[in-house]
Amino acid sequence: MSTLLKSHRQAIEKAIIVGLVVTFIITLLLALFNQPVHDNSLQALAVADINQTGVTNIVTAVLLNYRAYDTFIEFSVFLCVAIAVLPYILEVPVVKFQLHTESQVLLIAKAFIPLTIVMAGYLLWIGSSKPGGAFQAAALLAGCLVLLSLANVRVIDFTKLGYRLLMSSGVLAFSVAILLFYLESQAFIKFPVELAGASILAIEFFATFAIALILFLCFESINKGHA
Amino acid sequence: MELTQTNLYTLCAILLLAIGLLGFLLNTDFIRKVLGLNIIGIAIFMLLLAVANTYPAAIDPIPHAMVLTGIIVAAAGTALGLNLASKIAKFSRIVQKEEVITSAESLSDKAYITSPNNTQERG
Amino acid sequence: MLDSLITTFVSTYSIPVLIVLPVVIAVICFVVGNITLSRIVSVVSGIFLVITCLLQAGYVLQQTAAIELVVGNWQPPLGIRLSVNEFSAIMLLMTSTIGLAITFYSTKYFNSDDKEVRFWPLWWFLITALNGIFISSDIFNTYIMLELLGLTAVSLIAIQGTQQALQASFQYLLVGLFGSLMYLLGVAIIYRTYGVLDNQLIANMVENNLSMQLALVLITLGMMMKCALFPLHFWLPSAHSNASAPVSAMLSALVVKAAFFILFTFWFEILTAVVTTAAVTVMGIFGAMAVIYGSYRAFTSPRLKQLIAYSTVAQIGYLFLAFPLMIATPELARTAVIYFIVAHGCAKAAMFLAAGVIQKTMGHDQLSQLQGIATKLPLSIFIFAVTSASLIGLPPSGGFIAKWLLLNNAVEADQWWWVLTLFIGGLLASAYLFRVLNLAFTTPENKDGSEEKFHTVSMVSESKLLGAVGLSIITIVIGLNAMWLTNLITSSY
Numbered sequence A: 001m002s003t004l005l006k007s008h009r010q011a012i013e014k015a016i017i018v019g020l021v022v023t024f025i026i027t028l029l030l031a032l033f034n035q036p037v038h039d040n041s042l043q044a045l046a047v048a049d050i051n052q053t054g055v056t057n058i059v060t061a062v063l064l065n066y067r068a069y070d071t072f073i074e075f076s077v078f079l080c081v082a083i084a085v086l087p088y089i090l091e092v093p094v095v096k097f098q099l100h101t102e103s104q105v106l107l108i109a110k111a112f113i114p115l116t117i118v119m120a121g122y123l124l125w126i127g128s129s130k131p132g133g134a135f136q137a138a139a140l141l142a143g144c145l146v147l148l149s150l151a152n153v154r155v156i157d158f159t160k161l162g163y164r165l166l167m168s169s170g171v172l173a174f175s176v177a178i179l180l181f182y183l184e185s186q187a188f189i190k191f192p193v194e195l196a197g198a199s200i201l202a203i204e205f206f207a208t209f210a211i212a213l214i215l216f217l218c219f220e221s222i223n224k225g226h227a
Numbered sequence B: 001m002e003l004t005q006t007n008l009y010t011l012c013a014i015l016l017l018a019i020g021l022l023g024f025l026l027n028t029d030f031i032r033k034v035l036g037l038n039i040i041g042i043a044i045f046m047l048l049l050a051v052a053n054t055y056p057a058a059i060d061p062i063p064h065a066m067v068l069t070g071i072i073v074a075a076a077g078t079a080l081g082l083n084l085a086s087k088i089a090k091f092s093r094i095v096q097k098e099e100v101i102t103s104a105e106s107l108s109d110k111a112y113i114t115s116p117n118n119t120q121e122r123g
Numbered sequence C: 001m002l003d004s005l006i007t008t009f010v011s012t013y014s015i016p017v018l019i020v021l022p023v024v025i026a027v028i029c030f031v032v033g034n035i036t037l038s039r040i041v042s043v044v045s046g047i048f049l050v051i052t053c054l055l056q057a058g059y060v061l062q063q064t065a066a067i068e069l070v071v072g073n074w075q076p077p078l079g080i081r082l083s084v085n086e087f088s089a090i091m092l093l094m095t096s097t098i099g100l101a102i103t104f105y106s107t108k109y110f111n112s113d114d115k116e117v118r119f120w121p122l123w124w125f126l127i128t129a130l131n132g133i134f135i136s137s138d139i140f141n142t143y144i145m146l147e148l149l150g151l152t153a154v155s156l157i158a159i160q161g162t163q164q165a166l167q168a169s170f171q172y173l174l175v176g177l178f179g180s181l182m183y184l185l186g187v188a189i190i191y192r193t194y195g196v197l198d199n200q201l202i203a204n205m206v207e208n209n210l211s212m213q214l215a216l217v218l219i220t221l222g223m224m225m226k227c228a229l230f231p232l233h234f235w236l237p238s239a240h241s242n243a244s245a246p247v248s249a250m251l252s253a254l255v256v257k258a259a260f261f262i263l264f265t266f267w268f269e270i271l272t273a274v275v276t277t278a279a280v281t282v283m284g285i286f287g288a289m290a291v292i293y294g295s296y297r298a299f300t301s302p303r304l305k306q307l308i309a310y311s312t313v314a315q316i317g318y319l320f321l322a323f324p325l326m327i328a329t330p331e332l333a334r335t336a337v338i339y340f341i342v343a344h345g346c347a348k349a350a351m352f353l354a355a356g357v358i359q360k361t362m363g364h365d366q367l368s369q370l371q372g373i374a375t376k377l378p379l380s381i382f383i384f385a386v387t388s389a390s391l392i393g394l395p396p397s398g399g400f401i402a403k404w405l406l407l408n409n410a411v412e413a414d415q416w417w418w419v420l421t422l423f424i425g426g427l428l429a430s431a432y433l434f435r436v437l438n439l440a441f442t443t444p445e446n447k448d449g450s451e452e453k454f455h456t457v458s459m460v461s462e463s464k465l466l467g468a469v470g471l472s473i474i475t476i477v478i479g480l481n482a483m484w485l486t487n488l489i490t491s492s493y
Helices: A002-007 A009-033 A041-048 A058-066 A068-085 A104-126 A134-150 A161-167 A169-185 A193-226 B005-026 B030-052 B061-105 B116-121 C002-032 C035-063 C086-106 C113-135 C139-158 C163-194 C199-205 C210-226 C236-242 C245-270 C277-300 C304-328 C330-362 C378-392 C398-412 C417-441 C462-480 C482-491
Strands: C067-070 C081-084
Touching (some): A002 A009, A009 C163, A041 A058, A058 B061, A068 C002, A068 C113, A068 C139, A104 A134, A104 A193, A169 C002, B005 B030, B030 B061, B030 C163, C002 C035, C002 C113, C035 C067, C086 C113, C086 C462, C139 C163, C139 C245, C199 C245, C245 C304, C277 C304, C304 C330, C304 C417, C330 C378, C330 C462, C378 C417, C398 C482
Antiparallel strands (some): C067 C081
């Protein structure tokens, strides 16, 4: 009996895991489909106050006004990961901005990067009224940087103070806005109605660069590990 | 139960959750475990999006915002995980190189040689 | 005049300070990247945070009312509500005090600039996350804070840079991410059912049905992983013993407690309608098993830091013993839990800091080779002895009062069988801790009879242990003033 258990230990473990997962999934199915869904009263509340948020896109309103505190912490989460993966002492010497031999990737980069930057700017701008915003724009910008990195153009030396400042600019801009409005109105993360649109755009503008840079840093740190 | 769009999404989310859970729990490989976690995350996001679509005439924005926040956090976690995995892989490559040297020097002394995978597998 | 000034400060400014100050300090430490400046700023703002939390705790306990703040004046369910009640006020005070002690210790701990320059920003993000969890009154906001906590804790272990530390941190990352995803699934189910995210609003609406039972199970599973309750503790010993001493201290003293705090809030404040006697008894049994198993593994550990880490597994078990008592005598059990968290937090932080000095001096922490260190590192061993007394539960330490409260409570609730676990746990704890102390005070037998008594790697000054001395004094003081403190806590419900 014990030898049987030993020789098939892995198989038995797997069977137990599969059994547990299946039981869990069936319970979840039963639970979710037997339970009526909420009455959507929160949506009505969110729509009713939209003209006080400074933006017309409702998701942006939730992200950067109703629940801006979540977004503030989320920028911090991202910055914290950047600190963890940042190479302070670089193993590979950084080559300054220089174009290597004309590769296909570089050709693609040359063609697409200006377009992508324009697109990112548009997405950032449109975020206040239509789907779009800082994260989408940042993803595009990070894509540009990745393309450049693949074309062997080294643009960024992450050890420099300027880049560290840019990486934390999202959190910094948000903190400055919080402190300024806090001193004025004594309310935590409350944007005055007339300034709300402008301050949200400003925060998103800085956050775009910060997030793009951090996304690229994550790519580089993993890429270098395998080189 | 009628097959509305929301119900279909919920069903898919639950199936995706099953795939992610099995992937996370059954694999011992670093990268597959991280991928499994990502799939679990996506399944939960999809469940939230299905909730948002319950009343198609008035789509609830709060789950959308939650998902956007969640995606960024999940991306941060994945990046950190991959970074750690690549650092660990670097260590095991160094061990491997040293082993090649030591095994070339003393072929008889096999007791000292430990497989680099042994330390890695119990991740 | 001063009174009104303090009242205004506490009621309007103190909650935002707890979040914004650590974030700003973290960003400053990161951008400037100068170690000397980071140390000065950290110590100064650490002191400021302690004062803020002290005023806040005094206000909350005296006024017997929670401080509330609605973010952006958007009332829930639309916005996020932050609140500080007596439990969270005490947790915040503990976070800032232990944080200050460890900050002081860390200014003299690291010997590599590369490690320290990463340490400070991550350290302040960790404090942000802890504060955020204790003040949050919104289940989704708690998720974000949990992720921040998990990722900073993982990064802090990983900056140690050794292969063991990297592997431990990767395992911790997987466990942490899985735990918080289970929590998020629970949150998604709750939102799907009731459409709100605020703790209080959910508590008003919740009913006992399959969905809510499942949500509670998922959240419990996630938080059990994060606070390393017995069957899911497998990651804790390697993570806590491979991190650097200040990080281990913070992880054992506070990070696991944050997960416990969330679990406790869900069971007894938010999803109370779902909680049954059978469920709390199961949690109590897990706790009892954790006490016995953790103590046994601590007794057989070959390394000092591993021993302390297993002792954390055991001590977490005691906290869950209070779960079955919460149904019969909620007020007593709550007081016991708060007392236990504070007593264990201070003692365990001080103990890890002392162990850090021992490890640095000897170059290792193998127990078998620690004979006679008492003459070499008297202050470290003194701290170790005092905190051991608290962990075992000897009078007049805080640990004694915490265990006495639990015992009293179990008898009052007619559930005397939990007392057995308390006794067995206490005996095992004294066994494994006296094992260390016994070794420390024996003079090593020199077979060669020569001079090589100590194989010390480096002379480490014990002056950085000032904060740890402060923490061990606190463990004694809260033991001596037990009546006053318990009355203060109990009267504030």
